[in-house]
Amino acid sequence: ETGVTQTPRHLVMGMTNKKSLKCEQHLGHNAMYWYKQSAKKPLELMFVYNFKEQTENNSVPSRFSPECPNSSHLFLHLHTLQPEDSALYLCASSQEGRGGETQYFGPGTRLLVL
Amino acid sequence: GESVGLHLPTLSVQEGDNSIINCAYSNSASDYFIWYKQESGKGPQFIIDIRSNMDKRQGQRVTVLLNKTVKHLSLQIAATQPGDSAVYFCAEILSGTYKYIFGTGTRLKVLA
Numbered sequence: 001e002t003g004v005t006q007t008p009r010h011l012v013m014g015m016t017n018k019k020s021l022k023c024e025q026h027l028g029h030n031a032m033y034w035y036k037q038s039a040k041k042p043l044e045l046m047f048v049y050n051f052k053e054q055t056e057n058n059s060v061p062s063r064f065s066p067e068c069p070n071s072s073h074l075f076l077h078l079h080t081l082q083p084e085d086s087a088l089y090l091c092a093s094s095q096e097g098r099g100g101e102t103q104y105f106g107p108g109t110r111l112l113v114l
Numbered sequence: 115g116e117s118v119g120l121h122l123p124t125l126s127v128q129e130g131d132n133s134i135i136n137c138a139y140s141n142s143a144s145d146y147f148i149w150y151k152q153e154s155g156k157g158p159q160f161i162i163d164i165r166s167n168m169d170k171r172q173g174q175r176v177t178v179l180l181n182k183t184v185k186h187l188s189l190q191i192a193a194t195q196p197g198d199s200a201v202y203f204c205a206e207i208l209s210g211t212y213k214y215i216f217g218t219g220t221r222l223k224v225l226a
């Protein structure tokens with residue numbers, strides 16, 4: 001266990017649904033990240049939150065909406081997704097969010113969009 | 115080595131032998147590198163890291179070598195065990211940024 005948990009572990013949703021992914025870190029870290037991992041590509045950074053403030057949005061479509069209520073919790077709200085959004089969504093955290101740090105990953109949420 | 119596409123490169127190794135997994139990184143300005151292990155159904159797990167002021171770092175049964183001249187990183191696993199079977203990928207980090215560049219990975223299969 002890395003100290004980063006994600007729920008749900010698996011999610012199937014239609015293109016008109018709205019769902020949310022949850023991430024919680026128990027490491028006392030100050031930075032949290034969302035990544036997308038699909039079979040054909042390397043890990044893609046989506047969002048970075050540092051001390052609850054969003055510091056990176058890597059040109060992610062607006063159908064993905066992150067929320068970081070505190071340094072321990074991170075959400076990814078999903079709405080009107082496309083089938084090509086099916087992937088493993090990984091959450092990670094790091095100590096200070098200053099870049100150049102080790103990131104610790106959760107187990108991911110496997111998302112299937114029908 | 116690294117590959118972009120549907121199929122990951124695969125390294126098959128006999129149990130007990132040493133494994134060497136390679137990674138070519140892209141940016142000569144990157145100064146921090148991490149190797150991750152990802153088992154089926156799990157998130158990436160930190161294995162070992164190295165900063166650009168070093169060319170070798172050893173952990174428990176693992177060694178990372180960095181060759182900045184040719185922008186090459188390798189992970190050596192000694193006495194490979196069945197539990198080492200996983201996908202391994204490297205990450206290069208640009209100092210002071212959040213931009214981790216990940217490789218697509220190499221699948222390691224340990225043969226009994």
